[in-house]
Structure formats: C-alpha cells, structure tokens
Amino acid sequence: MKPNEIKVCVLRIEGTNCEEETAAAFAIVGASPEKVHLKQLLHQCPKEMRRDLEDYHVLAVPGGFAAGDYVRAGAILAARMKSALSKELKAFVEKEKPIIGICNGFQVLVELGMLPAFEAAISKEPQAALYTNDSARFECIPTLLKNENNGKCVFTRNLPKGKVVMFPSAHGEGKLMFSSEHERDYLNLLEKNDQVVFRFVGPDGSYAGYPWTPNGAISSIGGICNPAGNVLGLMPHPERVVNRITHPDWTRSGLDPSGEGDGRVVFQSAIDHVIGKG
Amino acid sequence: MVVAEIRIELKQGVADPEGQNTRKALELLGFKGIKGVRSIKFFEVELDAPAEEAKKQCEEMCRRLLANPVIQKFKITVK
Numbered sequence: 001m002k003p004n005e006i007k008v009c010v011l012r013i014e015g016t017n018c019e020e021e022t023a024a025a026f027a028i029v030g031a032s033p034e035k036v037h038l039k040q041l042l043h044q045c046p047k048e049m050r051r052d053l054e055d056y057h058v059l060a061v062p063g064g065f066a067a068g069d070y071v072r073a074g075a076i077l078a079a080r081m082k083s084a085l086s087k088e089l090k091a092f093v094e095k096e097k098p099i100i101g102i103c104n105g106f107q108v109l110v111e112l113g114m115l116p117a118f119e120a121a122i123s124k125e126p127q128a129a130l131y132t133n134d135s136a137r138f139e140c141i142p143t144l145l146k147n148e149n150n151g152k153c154v155f156t157r158n159l160p161k162g163k164v165v166m167f168p169s170a171h172g173e174g175k176l177m178f179s180s181e182h183e184r185d186y187l188n189l190l191e192k193n194d195q196v197v198f199r200f201v202g203p204d205g206s207y208a209g210y211p212w213t214p215n216g217a218i219s220s221i222g223g224i225c226n227p228a229g230n231v232l233g234l235m236p237h238p239e240r241v242v243n244r245i246t247h248p249d250w251t252r253s254g255l256d257p258s259g260e261g262d263g264r265v266v267f268q269s270a271i272d273h274v275i276g277k278g
Numbered sequence: 279m280v281v282a283e284i285r286i287e288l289k290q291g292v293a294d295p296e297g298q299n300t301r302k303a304l305e306l307l308g309f310k311g312i313k314g315v316r317s318i319k320f321f322e323v324e325l326d327a328p329a330e331e332a333k334k335q336c337e338e339m340c341r342r343l344l345a346n347p348v349i350q351k352f353k354i355t356v357k
Binding site for chain 2: 071072075076079082083111125126127128129131132133134135136177178179180216
C-alpha cells in the first residue's frame with residue numbers, strides 16, 4: 001500500500017476548528033485526508049456526499065469546541081457518535097485501524113468510552129473524565145511531553161521512548177481524572193497495559209506540576225491509548241507543529257525552519273503502521 | 279406536560295476550580311463570610327409525558343449525555 005492510498009477521515013461537526021491543520025498534517029506525510037461532516041457518515045445528506053466510515057483507514061477527531069462544548073466538552077459529539085455510529089466505530093477499533101483524538105477530540109473519545117476502554121472497544125459508560133483545569137483558566141502554552149510508551153501506541157512508534165517533544169496546549173478542560181474509587185487501580189492498569197503515551201515534563205525532562213502540566217492531570221498524563229494501542233487521545237496539538245517554522249522558538253533554536261516539526265512523527269507513525277499492515 | 283428539573287453536581291471529593299475561583303472573585307469584590315461556593319449545572323426539560331415516564335426519560339438523558347458518572351451525580355425533580 002502506498003501512503004497516498006491511505007484514506008483519513010477527519011471528522012467535523014459544528015464547532016470543530018482544527019480540521020484544516022489535522023488534514024494538512026496527514027497530507028504532509030503523504031496520506032489522503034478528507035474532512036468529513038458527521039452527517040455525511042450518517043447519510044443525512046445528498047447521496048453524492050454520503051461516506052462510510054469503513055472505507056477509511058484512519059479516523060481523526062480534531063480539536064475545537066464541538067457543538068459549542070455545551071453540557072461538557074466533547075459530550076454532545078460523543079453522544080451523537082455513540083447513538084448512531086457505535087457499530088461502525090467498534091468495527092474500526094477491532095480492525096485495529098488508527099484513531100486519534102486531539103484536544104477536543106480526546107475529550108470526545110473519553111466521553112464516548114473509547115479511551116481508556118479497559119474492557120471493551122467502547123465502554124458502556126465513560127471510565128475517565130477530562131475536567132476543568134486546576135487553574136480554572138483556558139491554558140494556551142507550549143508544553144513539553146515525554147514519550148512514555150513502550151511501543152504499544154501506533155502513533156508514537158517512530159518516536160524513541162523517553163524522547164521529549166514540544167506540542168502546544170490550548171484547552172480549558174484537560175485534567176484527566178478517574179473516579180476516586182478506581183483511581184489507583186486504573187492508573188496501575190494504564191501502566192500495566194502500556195497505555196500511558198505522553199506525560200507533561202519540565203525543561204529538564206522531569207515530571208513537573210503547573211505550568212508545565214497545564215491542567216493538573218493525574219500523574220501528569222497528557223495522552224493515553226487504548227489497550228490495543230490503535231486509539232490515541234492527547235490534549236496537546238501535534239498537528240500545529242508538523243513544520244519547524246510553527247515552533248515558537250524557531251528563530252532561536254538554530255534548527256532549519258523548513259525542517260520537520262516535533263508533531264510530524266505522530267502522523268508519520270500512523271501512516272507507517274497502516275502501510276506495514278498492508 | 280411536566281417540567282423536569284435536572285441538577286448536575288460534582289461528586290463529593292472532586293475539586294471544583296470554577297467554584298473556588300468564583301469564591302475568590304466574590305471575596306475580591308468585598309463579600310465577607312463566604313464558607314464555600316460550588317458550581318452546579320441545572321437543566322429544565324419540558325416533557326409531554328406522565329411524571330413517572332418523564333423521570334425515567336430524564337435518567338436516561340443523564341446517563342447518555344448530561345452527566346459523566348466519573349465526576350458527576352444527578353438529581354431529577356419532576357413538577
């Protein structure tokens with residue numbers, strides 16, 4: 001399979017606003033992304049616009065404020081997907097096709113029960129929450145993330161373990177939480193299943209609190225995958241740094257501004273994984 | 279027609295940054311003696327159904343959309 005044969009569905013509804021960058025990131029690594037409205041997947045549109053999720057190799061739920069973030073961030077899109085697309089989503093996950101949820105997309109996957117999804121592809125009820133940042137503010141800053149994954153996650157396989165990357169964060173509700181009665185067990189389970197993908201770190205690479213962890217997430221976690229490793233959710237935005245020139249320090253770093261940015265590896269890894277699977 | 283009042287609040291022990299910040303802001307405005315401020319979400323749903331049925335429907339609404347059981351609990355009053 002050639003990269004340009006890989007079809008990526010970048011899902012959008014009213015309020016998503018990172019679909020352009022997310023599609024561009026997949027295009028830069030050679031794939032064929034398409035911005036698809038949820039109604040196209042539900043066939044609530046003219047015939048020629050209808051799309052089927054099963055025809056795509058990768059699904060991306062981009063950042064933004066889907067459905068205005070009303071009720072809770074990501075909750076409305078998640079509920080709509082769960083009620084109308086459950087079967088298709090379950091099949092997508094079980095075929096181990098890559099799914100990425102970035103920022104609001106991560107909130108959607110958590111509300112949907114597709115992350116952390118300890119027992120099934122889609123859990124009946126959410127097993128985690130991404131709640132209001134400890135600061136009670138929208139935090140919009142460059143954040144440093146350490147790759148903590150041992151190889152399970154298909155989106156970070158080209159990134160060496162322990163490597164620190166810079167992806168910008170921009171969210172008001174990114175504090176990963178578990179219910180108090182399950183907190184310790186779920187954290188252990190995440191570690192045991194190799195589901196922790198990124199942790200926020202400080203400039204010296206060590207785990208650090210606010211502002212390096214901008215939201216107060218449990219154990220400084222910034223991104224997790226499902227037990228199979230094909231579904232990734234993360235609060236920071238790798239699609240905003242696929243080119244070095246969009247790094248905030250590009251004039252100071254001395255690195256070639258036309259070179260790769262830190263985020264590109266996420267999209268490249270997924271495409272390489274799909275090619276590898278044939 | 280009945281009116282269902284749905285109150286969504288954080289479970290005991292879940293930090294409430296919005297409530298804490300609101301308290302801080304109120305104190306900065308000069309209000310004294312504030313013991314605590316909690317943020318609570320409130321929905322009013324008008325339903326064309328008997329009270330019992332309306333309550334059941336609202337419970338389902340909470341389970342499917344309005345509350346995340348990891349951090350929130352809900353209370354429904356049908357009037």
